[in-house]
Amino acid sequence: MRHDGRGAENLREIRITRQFLKHAEGAVLVEFGDTRVICTASVEESVPPFLRGKGSGWVTAEYAMLPRATHTRSSREAAKGKIGGRTHEIQRLIGRSLRAVTDLTLLGERSILIDCDVIQADGGTRTASITGAYVALVDAVTWLMDKGALSRLPLKEAVAAVSVGIVSGVPVLDLDYHEDSSAEVDMNIVMTSSDRFVEVQGTAEGTPFTVAEMDAMRNLAQKGIRQLFAIQNEVLGR
Amino acid sequence: MRHDGRGAENLREIRITRQFLKHAEGAVLVEFGDTRVICTASVEESVPPFLRGKGSGWVTAEYAMLPRATHTRSSREAAKGKIGGRTHEIQRLIGRSLRAVTDLTLLGERSILIDCDVIQADGGTRTASITGAYVALVDAVTWLMDKGALSRLPLKEAVAAVSVGIVSGVPVLDLDYHEDSSAEVDMNIVMTSSDRFVEVQGTAEGTPFTVAEMDAMRNLAQKGIRQLFAIQNEVLGR
Amino acid sequence: MRHDGRGAENLREIRITRQFLKHAEGAVLVEFGDTRVICTASVEESVPPFLRGKGSGWVTAEYAMLPRATHTRSSREAAKGKIGGRTHEIQRLIGRSLRAVTDLTLLGERSILIDCDVIQADGGTRTASITGAYVALVDAVTWLMDKGALSRLPLKEAVAAVSVGIVSGVPVLDLDYHEDSSAEVDMNIVMTSSDRFVEVQGTAEGTPFTVAEMDAMRNLAQKGIRQLFAIQNEVLGR
């Protein structure tokens, strides 16, 4: 039994709210327990310089936290004048995860910019971001289809993510901040709806981990992510 | 009759939600129609260098917009590596407005950092920020009193703000984005509950304005701000 | 009687020197007492990206202080690598004030860049800057007319500015640094020669101010600015 009453294999309560903001083509509030992230998808009719004239679109992501999303206030990256290493790492992960399920050629020479802004952090902000951003991405490409800019959905399958870890020697699913800060191992896994991996990022915070532990975490993650796909499908009315 | 059905003297629907986030000492969601701003107040047990050892506290503010708070996505100031002029102007205004009603000596050598993060913009983000931030500030200093760090409330009176302007020749209260973008004059007024002015910032966007027009706008603002005080009091349970 | 012998309604000694530097199309030294600002106007045959191809010109301003314009040396913004909030606020004010009297369509697709560099500061640097920059702007557009690039003067009327404030309970005109640092209220007013307002920015530094006090300051400013227009006209040989 975990400190919040969950079993090792349980997700926190997951909520995905579409149309959370009115201006963006896709705008989702995703909640993994007390972790709350606003994910928007913005369509831009241009691509970065390295793709110009190549017939391919682009999906990229930015990630940030409100200063007081956390227990103690952290200073704004805008005020510091530079983006920190952790932010870079996370926004690159989100971008790669979404591109893995997007058919960039079908998307055409346009970009979809994903913004993940954490308004409240309680562990798992990057996995919640990926899971919510996928729904925002679906809404944005559907908006493109509805206005006739696309004839086919440029998404190959769904993508979702969850964290797993080893806490007090036990593999657990979907760590909250309390668990995360004392975990021996922390692993983020991104999978597609065909049950394959897009990203696996495991880090031994304290003790290195064995093959058996890695497999146990991987199994937990697989089960959790299948539930996330069900929730995504439900909120998308599929 | 205005484009959204309001009369010239009407505020938009105003909503103030306390305890919107769980970590901050004060955390308010303020809504002026479709303008939505998260205002947090964070207590820090230190003061800026220029105040050290002087027995005075400090209140300061930072302001930002989510990239997709607006109709078209604007790039992050963190990504650009610097804070723009408009942001600087607004966060200085919010800070001065709150300091004007705070007894900094009573606050003691500690700081309250106000963060105003616009999640959806539809005109009047700076005045909504000030109005909501005051409530977050009350919650933060009440938290200090509750834990025994302060014996008296270090607030002299309440503060709130509203925009007024001249649109198609007519003075109107609380402009939304649609009105703001075509206004001849745009004025932001910050007042205290004793009916006095803290800040008056009027700008002729197109045609310069007369003394009579300034007085008409000032009167509209006064009436609107009195209603904001009533809403603040109600939400604070006074 | 004020600390320097002036009455409440008196400006300091105002001097405007044209052709102070030889390279700029307009180059003025403006002095409000001991406050001395070099204002240059530079013509550029291009406009910012957002105006390209729209048949409109642009007027913008930058503001800075020499490190030792002030009592104690302040560090250079170039050395700090970023422009501070106060600088941003002032240069935006100067730019808006000059655009308010410029017919940007008549100016054609070109820009006039105003540089206001304070070489000695003694209060009122932003109002001196606006008053002097107008003269530099006249010289720059006259230069354009003289070389045949413009057939009509693209200026609708004149603009000037002055500070007013409440010092020891008394409304006074054109505060110097000594008065400014102890003022209860500080207000900067920008007016056109048709006696209308372009900008009104009043701030309660200590105690909030009443409608009556605002009106008293506004009247003082109006009288002072009329004198500034007379001085501008004289120096321009009108």
Added chain:
Amino acid sequence: MRHDGRGAENLREIRITRQFLKHAEGAVLVEFGDTRVICTASVEESVPPFLRGKGSGWVTAEYAMLPRATHTRSSREAAKGKIGGRTHEIQRLIGRSLRAVTDLTLLGERSILIDCDVIQADGGTRTASITGAYVALVDAVTWLMDKGALSRLPLKEAVAAVSVGIVSGVPVLDLDYHEDSSAEVDMNIVMTSSDRFVEVQGTAEGTPFTVAEMDAMRNLAQKGIRQLFAIQNEVLGR
């Protein structure tokens, strides 16, 4: 058979040269085929602010590439004025990998700064960096022991890293640039000499990967890393 004649399970030629530079406490040139990285370890008698007075040391890393380490010249991060996301990601990975095998308490309140500068890049720069940096770290802590600052070696075990991937459907070890740029999956694995994992970072560049593929890559990596430990031991004279 791979394009350079290696079998799927072969490392490139690995060379580790100690004392490559004369000033640093540890200074290693590590070569994985044509990938060449200078790894230095610098001892500093201080720790970052968050560790002061806590009786713990610190190990951290910085990573950079010479502009012409690559096929086409890339611009310097110093000239751009900011460190890119990829650099951040790599230097954080190197730092975590080395801390995982260091007993920070035994190290005492001092820091070891690892610098990994790629002078020639041909794939696998981050794994070569970790493998070489470990040797530089051993030299630096040995230097501390030799001068009597430490009585015991503050290293729990050895650490090394290798990349694996799937190229044309086949799992291969230690990809060079040519393979890396066409790989379907790219995985970096960091292990300790007790055969456990410190970091596992797998990314599907094109097609997502299965559990079976992940296991195949993991096995390849394990074998490769055991060879790296043998090479480290040999060069360290163990």
Added chain:
Amino acid sequence: MRHDGRGAENLREIRITRQFLKHAEGAVLVEFGDTRVICTASVEESVPPFLRGKGSGWVTAEYAMLPRATHTRSSREAAKGKIGGRTHEIQRLIGRSLRAVTDLTLLGERSILIDCDVIQADGGTRTASITGAYVALVDAVTWLMDKGALSRLPLKEAVAAVSVGIVSGVPVLDLDYHEDSSAEVDMNIVMTSSDRFVEVQGTAEGTPFTVAEMDAMRNLAQKGIRQLFAIQNEVLGR
């Protein structure tokens, strides 16, 4: 005969005005023909970290140009967010030149910050800066002596500088902008009043130069600098 009527060995008209600004401890306007530079010397009762507790003072310099000091407007380094290479080069030269004649031990643990701000540029801004800054430095240390902080003048001798060059094959003294932009060789020479060199910086802009040409320029510079010492002495009332 040169384009402005001077002979090869003539300086332009040199003017040095003391007490040009009221706040700084030393404040000089120096003019070499149309080149005009404001040089201030500010006393600070601290030294940079590397000198703390070592019983030595410090003299350093910053250099900048107003945007419209030049024929066409150059953008502000503050707006660009960084100081350019040319500026760095010049301010380091000015600092070294003044330290060469200052007895830093006699100065005590305090700093003198020299600011050279070019308000009008017509060639030779760095040499005019050094020549004027020396006078500002004398005024600042005299101010320290007058208030009793120093008992002896911490200056070993005077310093001044001039440019020489080869224009159309002829060595000439004190080049203006017109000459400078077509010179084959440009050399800046800084000397002390004991007729010795502090800095010699010669650059072949087009054709490399011979030993004989270098000697000719050196002789011209020596003669010019002796005249600058006479002017400095006169303005200082010696």
Added chain:
Amino acid sequence: MRHDGRGAENLREIRITRQFLKHAEGAVLVEFGDTRVICTASVEESVPPFLRGKGSGWVTAEYAMLPRATHTRSSREAAKGKIGGRTHEIQRLIGRSLRAVTDLTLLGERSILIDCDVIQADGGTRTASITGAYVALVDAVTWLMDKGALSRLPLKEAVAAVSVGIVSGVPVLDLDYHEDSSAEVDMNIVMTSSDRFVEVQGTAEGTPFTVAEMDAMRNLAQKGIRQLFAIQNEVLGR
């Protein structure tokens, strides 16, 4: 006799290794004793904006040191977010020196970017850089000729550089770090193979220097640079 056994007129051991790295068009390791610098020359088929369409090429340089090239670790300029004054000064010097011997018109509208990265510093890094960069430049333009992009070698003559100084009153050639840090005068001289000067930069670190001392240093430099030309020629197989 000097501390390392050299006579006053001796260079340290000079080594120049071509093809040190495989990607760059020119890639040289230059060693002046323990000073080791990697110099690469990269060809780019474009020129800076100010040269576009003018039929002229460009040669420019960047310079950096590895953090642990020095006795104590210095922080990376990329991490600090800006390039320091010393770096600017040196890279401008290297660029000017190489342009002085390049026929930019013959080079055509392309650029050659020189990167000088000091991997070990022991005095004279800028003069070693220039001497090595010339060889890298020869290799890059030869590469252009070999692929038929140039029909004639766009180099007018060779260039090399050495430092001279006055140490304990004696003029010496090619100072190492130990001598450099105690030198009274430090002079860097850049010459061409026609025995003429491109750059002369002398600085009195302590005592100003006389004409006689300057001449003695100049003679030493001339002799040393002639030896450097012989070494360049030998390594280039001329």
